Amino acid sequence: MARARAATRSDTAFYALLAVTAVAVVGELYFVFLVAPIEKRMGIVQKIFYFHVPSWYGMYLGAGACFLGSLAYLIRTTDARDAFARAGAEVAVVFGAIGLITGPLWGAKAWGSFWTWDPRLTTALLSFLIYVAYLVLRSFAGDGSGERKFSAALGVLGAANLPIIHYSVQKWGGQHPMVITGSGGGLQHPDMKIALAGGFFCFTLLAALMLWARTRLELAKSRLARAEADAIDLGLDTRTEA
Amino acid sequence: MTWTAMQPATPNDRSETFQAVEGNAKEQYSGGALLVTAYAALWVVIFVWIAIVWRKQAALDARLTDLEKVIDQADAAKDVPATATATAEKGAAKGATSKDAASKDAG
Numbered sequence: 001m002a003r004a005r006a007a008t009r010s011d012t013a014f015y016a017l018l019a020v021t022a023v024a025v026v027g028e029l030y031f032v033f034l035v036a037p038i039e040k041r042m043g044i045v046q047k048i049f050y051f052h053v054p055s056w057y058g059m060y061l062g063a064g065a066c067f068l069g070s071l072a073y074l075i076r077t078t079d080a081r082d083a084f085a086r087a088g089a090e091v092a093v094v095f096g097a098i099g100l101i102t103g104p105l106w107g108a109k110a111w112g113s114f115w116t117w118d119p120r121l122t123t124a125l126l127s128f129l130i131y132v133a134y135l136v137l138r139s140f141a142g143d144g145s146g147e148r149k150f151s152a153a154l155g156v157l158g159a160a161n162l163p164i165i166h167y168s169v170q171k172w173g174g175q176h177p178m179v180i181t182g183s184g185g186g187l188q189h190p191d192m193k194i195a196l197a198g199g200f201f202c203f204t205l206l207a208a209l210m211l212w213a214r215t216r217l218e219l220a221k222s223r224l225a226r227a228e229a230d231a232i233d234l235g236l237d238t239r240t241e242a
Numbered sequence: 243m244t245w246t247a248m249q250p251a252t253p254n255d256r257s258e259t260f261q262a263v264e265g266n267a268k269e270q271y272s273g274g275a276l277l278v279t280a281y282a283a284l285w286v287v288i289f290v291w292i293a294i295v296w297r298k299q300a301a302l303d304a305r306l307t308d309l310e311k312v313i314d315q316a317d318a319a320k321d322v323p324a325t326a327t328a329t330a331e332k333g334a335a336k337g338a339t340s341k342d343a344a345s346k347d348a349g
Contacts, residue, residue: 014245037262045273048280055284094291101287102280109273110257177257189262206288213295220302227309234316 014212017020021205028198036195041097042066049196050101054203055098056124061207062091063131063162073148083150083218084211085155088135092212095203096128111175120176129156134230145224 032050040048069085103121104114115121134154143145169176187193 001295022243029275040259040261043273045276047277049260051281051284076274094287098287101283103259105276105280105283109276122313161283164264192260192262209324212289213299217295217299217302223307224302224309227306230313231309231316234313236312 014209014216017205017209017212021202021209024198026207028096028195028202031191031198032195036191037189042110048106050199051203052099052102052106053196054199055095057100057200058095058203059092059099059128060157061204061232062088062095062211063127063159064088064133065211066092066131066155067159072113073152074156077148078146079219079222080215082152082214083222084134084136085152086135087211087214089138089155091207091212092131093128093135093189094210095207096124096131100125100128110177111137115174119164121171123161123168124187125242127158127161130154130161134158149208151204 013089017045030065032047036047036050038044065088066085067088069083069088073081103124107116108114134151135156137147137151141150187196
């Protein structure tokens with residue numbers, strides 16, 4: 001009874017977060033397209049920036065969750081920790097894919113080519129591939145204790161590349177803009193700053209929502225595996241009975 | 243001529259500022275198609291992901307509910323004979339005790 005009540009409360013909180021996220025995203029789209037000014041040199045394509053940068057931030061959040069979940073799993077193995085790490089990796093891949101799609105579309109206009117082997121682009125692609133590798137490992141290597149531990153090690157080591165992405169533009173140069181962290185003028189209109197802050201807010205909510213949804217799914221999978229084991233213990237044929 | 247052509251990018255030629263357009267300046271280099279593609283891609287990726295997770299969760303929940311129901315039924319069926327045996331044993335023990343008491347009284 002208490003478990004059912006907790007599940008209902010959790011569902012309510014989840015749908016409340018979903019509603020807040022939907023409202024925030026609609027508000028952000030309105031602000032980006034109808035309020036934030038067009039950039040002087042790049043024109044309307046600059047508006048990609050308001051979702052491109054937050055998408056990489058979302059990737060960092062996912063990767064951070066994968067790192068924390070993996071580290072916690074290596075300290076003490078629980079289904080919830082493993083589920084959180086896996087959810088983090090998937091969120092990192094989703095947001096990384098968005099960043100890798102929107103970035104080249106910006107580059108086509110700004111640099112005249114979709115891709116250059118710029119240090120930031122290269123390290124970002126490498127990080128994306130690390131989390132793709134994590135998910136491939138989880139999908140094809142089985143779900144045993146050894147595989148989970150190996151994946152957790154990858155989740156911890158994979159995070160080592162994150163600071164390299166961040167500092168690559170400062171250390172190795174390249175063409176990637178430094179509008180936020182550079183020493184230039186940054187965003188020179190208050191509405192541009194609000195649009196970017198809104199983007200960060202929306203992607204924080206989206207990342208939280210996706211992490212929650214994916215963790216729930218992984219926990220349901222673990223519960224199903226236990227239920228199947230119980231059914232086998234009781235002598236039930238799980239393929240036909242359920 | 244594009245902005246890129248006017249200012250060819252060099253390895254360290256990066257943007258450090260964004261400025262709002264002044265007055266009613268017309269956009270010379272339309273990035274509309276690129277912008278629409280970027281936003282479409284963003285929503286396609288997110289909605290495809292949501293659809294996949296939603297479907298997986300629904301399938302898992304359905305299977306889990308069915309399986310837990312079957313396990314509960316099997317548990318209940320296992321408990322019924324056990325309870326019946328325990329009641330019978332208790333009844334037999336009670337009968338034996340009253341028989342002993344009766345024989346004591348008679349003695």
